[in-house]
Amino acid sequence: MNEAKARYTKDNPKVEIEIVDMAKADLEQKxxxxxxxxxxxxxxxxxxxxxxxxxxYLKSYPGAFADLTGKIDHSKFANYKxxxxxxxxxxxxxxxxxxxxxxxxxKDLLEQAGYKPEDLNxxxxxxxxxxxxxxxxxxxxxxxxxxxxxxxxMRIMLQSAGQWYFDKNGNVNIANNExxxxxxxxxxxxxxxxxxxxxxxxxxxxxxxxxxDTASVVTGVWIIGSIKAEATQSGKWAVAPTPRLNVSGSVxxxxxxxxxxxxxxxxxxxxxxxxxxxKIYASDNDFYQKILVERGAMGSxxxxxxxDAYSKEDEFFGGQKVFTDLSNWMKNIPSVDFxxxxxxxxxxxxxxxxxxxxxxxxxxxxxxxAEEQLKNQIGK
Amino acid sequence: MQLxxxxxxxxxxxxxxxxxxxSIAVILLIVFMFYPIVxxxxxxxxxxxxxVQKFVGFGNYTRLVKDEMFLKALKNTFAFLIIQVPxxxxxxxxxxxxxxxKTIKFRGLFRTGIFLPAVTSLVAYTILFKMMFSADGFINxxxxxxxxxxQPIPWLMxxxxxxxxxxxxxxxxxxxxxxxxxxxxxQSVPDELYEAAEIDGASKIQQFFHITIPxxxxxIVFTTIMSTIxxxxxxxxxxxLSQGGVTxxxxxxxxxxxxxxxYIYNLCFKYMPNFGYAATIAYVIVFxxxxxxxxxxxxxxxxx
Numbered sequence: 001m002n003e004a005k006a007r008y009t010k011d012n013p014k015v016e017i018e019i020v021d022m023a024k025a026d027l028e029q030k031x032x033x034x035x036x037x038x039x040x041x042x043x044x045x046x047x048x049x050x051x052x053x054x055x056x057y058l059k060s061y062p063g064a065f066a067d068l069t070g071k072i073d074h075s076k077f078a079n080y081k082x083x084x085x086x087x088x089x090x091x092x093x094x095x096x097x098x099x100x101x102x103x104x105x106x107k108d109l110l111e112q113a114g115y116k117p118e119d120l121n122x123x124x125x126x127x128x129x130x131x132x133x134x135x136x137x138x139x140x141x142x143x144x145x146x147x148x149x150x151x152x153x154m155r156i157m158l159q160s161a162g163q164w165y166f167d168k169n170g171n172v173n174i175a176n177n178e179x180x181x182x183x184x185x186x187x188x189x190x191x192x193x194x195x196x197x198x199x200x201x202x203x204x205x206x207x208x209x210x211x212x213d214t215a216s217v218v219t220g221v222w223i224i225g226s227i228k229a230e231a232t233q234s235g236k237w238a239v240a241p242t243p244r245l246n247v248s249g250s251v252x253x254x255x256x257x258x259x260x261x262x263x264x265x266x267x268x269x270x271x272x273x274x275x276x277x278x279k280i281y282a283s284d285n286d287f288y289q290k291i292l293v294e295r296g297a298m299g300s301x302x303x304x305x306x307x308d309a310y311s312k313e314d315e316f317f318g319g320q321k322v323f324t325d326l327s328n329w330m331k332n333i334p335s336v337d338f339x340x341x342x343x344x345x346x347x348x349x350x351x352x353x354x355x356x357x358x359x360x361x362x363x364x365x366x367x368x369x370a371e372e373q374l375k376n377q378i379g380k
Numbered sequence: 381m382q383l384x385x386x387x388x389x390x391x392x393x394x395x396x397x398x399x400x401x402x403s404i405a406v407i408l409l410i411v412f413m414f415y416p417i418v419x420x421x422x423x424x425x426x427x428x429x430x431x432v433q434k435f436v437g438f439g440n441y442t443r444l445v446k447d448e449m450f451l452k453a454l455k456n457t458f459a460f461l462i463i464q465v466p467x468x469x470x471x472x473x474x475x476x477x478x479x480x481x482k483t484i485k486f487r488g489l490f491r492t493g494i495f496l497p498a499v500t501s502l503v504a505y506t507i508l509f510k511m512m513f514s515a516d517g518f519i520n521x522x523x524x525x526x527x528x529x530x531q532p533i534p535w536l537m538x539x540x541x542x543x544x545x546x547x548x549x550x551x552x553x554x555x556x557x558x559x560x561x562x563x564x565x566x567q568s569v570p571d572e573l574y575e576a577a578e579i580d581g582a583s584k585i586q587q588f589f590h591i592t593i594p595x596x597x598x599x600i601v602f603t604t605i606m607s608t609i610x611x612x613x614x615x616x617x618x619x620x621l622s623q624g625g626v627t628x629x630x631x632x633x634x635x636x637x638x639x640x641x642x643y644i645y646n647l648c649f650k651y652m653p654n655f656g657y658a659a660t661i662a663y664v665i666v667f668x669x670x671x672x673x674x675x676x677x678x679x680x681x682x683x684x
Contacts, residue, residue, distance in 0.1 A: 025649070028649050028650070029649045032430075032648060032649050032653050035430065035431065036430060036431055036653065036655060038431070056652050056653075057430075059429060059430075059432075060429045060430025060431065060432065060652065060653055061430045061431055062431075062432065064431075147628075148537050148633060149537075149628065149629055149630045149632070149633045149634065150628065150629055151629035152629075198515055198534070198537055199515070200510075200514060200515070200536045200537055201510070201628070204514060204515075340429075340652050341651070341652055343629075343646075343650055343651055344651050344652070346629045347449070347629055347630050347635065347646075348449070349629075350629040350630045350634075350635075351449075351452070351630050351634050351635040352634070353633075353634065354538070354539050354633050354634035354636075355634070372448075373448040373449060376443075376446040376447050376448060377447050377448070377449045377450075378652070379427065379443055
């Protein structure tokens with residue numbers, strides 16, 4: 001954002017841009033209270049919102065966000081990103097960073113277990129577990145850092161199959177969702193296979209691979225910054241496509257997280273804000289190259305993928321053209337409607353996971369329970 | 381005083397000044413206390429998606445009964461209340477009785493040491509506890525070195541142990557705080573009572589049950605009510621001890637740390653913002669506190 005500001009104010013010296021960094025939870029708290037009270041004074045002109053929450057904001061506060069249909073060329077962005085910011089045919093945001101996922105792994109450790117990079121292309125989760133067992137046997141290291149009550153991986157699995165907790169009409173789709181059933185089974189299989197290092201929370205999870213305790217991590221592209229934070233592991237990493245689920249329609253590409261820009265309606269700087277987003281985030285190819293190199297932020301602006309930075313070989317990843325690969329996978333990410341209640345659904349399912357792990361209830365029963373619980377909670 | 385009869389108008393002026401002086405406090409009270417109380421009551425009859433509200437009357441209250449997430453939060457909150465509060469208060473009482481003994485050396489040091497946790501920030505101490513109780517943290521490492529356990533205890537990864545961790549943390553944080561109340565109460569208990577009891581041949585334990593506890597009854601009732609209210613509003617500890625805190629999928633493994641306050645927060649800021657439903661749960665907490673306080677007064681048998 002600072003880079004974007006510098007670029008814009010160079011051409012428009014009269015515009016002043018103030019950037020405020022806030023933790024996600026703090027920002028949401030502030031946004032909700034401000035939007036609900038109707039006071040616009042404290043609100044910014046532009047706000048970055050996580051994609052899972054986009055529909056929630058757009059539908060909870062109708063009229064609060066500016067309609068950007070026709071003002072921004074949305075065809076230049078990854079398709080799945082545009083879908084999630086559309087309400088009643090109107091597009092409200094400017095897609096920003098992508099959460100395209102990958103199977104990041106320690107080449108050296110997997111080689112010890114007898115796996116070459118080409119063995120890891122387009123695998124299923126079953127194969128992943130098998131690899132994990134062999135890695136553990138050969139190196140004694142766990143395959144994954146794994147939060148038992150973290151639903152992130154499940155969302156990766158679901159989206160790879162083009163499915164979500166809800167169907168296209170926004171109705172709860174849990175108990176009879178084949179992809180979800182398979183995802184929960186895979187969670188249990190991963191835990192049962194004893195190939196994980198159990199972690200609690202972000203810090204422990206990151207520490208697991210930074211310390212070299214785990215051989216891989218399957219998550220969004222934004223993890224690269226954290227992986228590279230451990231400089232001694234340079235050259236030892238590589239990335240392969242995300243494993244797919246053993247259900248029809250599942251592909252080796254998915255997404256976790258990501259966020260987009262939104263302009264608030266009724267603020268003084270609205271038109272300038274739109275112009276700013278248009279000139280930088282929806283046109284400036286160089287800008288995306290620069291933030292990729294300096295920040296590791298991978299945009300979902302498609303023309304950027306042909307730029308220098310994206311096709312550069314990355315020494316940390318043993319010379320692999322990481323971002324070229326990730327950009328290619330990004331195009332294949334199935335578009336799903338995150339709906340309004342992603343976090344409620346996530347909580348409902350993860351709340352039943354301890355009983356699934358212990359075998360107290362079957363996967364089918366757990367999902368039935370979760371569906372029931374979710375329906376009652378959201379009042380549907 | 382009777383010599384100087386004040387005139388009516390003078391009294392009126394006094395009255396006016398009186399009102400003037402308290403007006404600021406009254407206005408603040410109305411704006412920041414009464415208005416929110418009334419408004420949240422009205423809000424609790426609405427179901428909302430952000431600013432899209434619709435009137436549902438008692439709909440939110442009937443919805444509570446079916447909402448398993450709410451029932452889970454209620455159960456968890458009561459589990460903490462029933463287990464943690466008695467342990468903590470009993471411990472505080474025993475510590476206070478011991479540290480009230482004048483023959484103990486370094487009394488001030490011990491008192492300060494036990495009270496000190498109460499001045500730490502809630503967030504800071506829970507984060508420290510989270511580190512200490514992590515899978516390969518200090519506590520597990522220590523217990524394994526001492527050969528007390530063979531496998532690391534999954535403190536924050538198992539629903540049962542997660543609750544235990546919160547209880548340990550809260551007891552550490554709040555015992556000293558309650559102990560200070562008891563200590564100050566004990567200062568008003570005359571030493572003669574203990575001396576007389578000793579002459580009569582009462583043991584220390586008998587003295588504790590027959591002198592200390594009865595004499596401290598009003599303070600015990602007070603701390604029980606305060607702890608009950610505090611536990612019903614429990615928020616910082618579960619939020620910070622659970623994986624990912626605000627951003628985690630569940631609050632603690634299998635939502636084992638989900639309390640009513642955390643659920644209210646989630647309903648406002650994490651889930652689809654339903655301020656109406658959140659207000660309903662806030663009122664449920666008010667009712668529960670009222671009922672429990674009433675019961676505690678009755679059980680304590682104070683006529684006043």
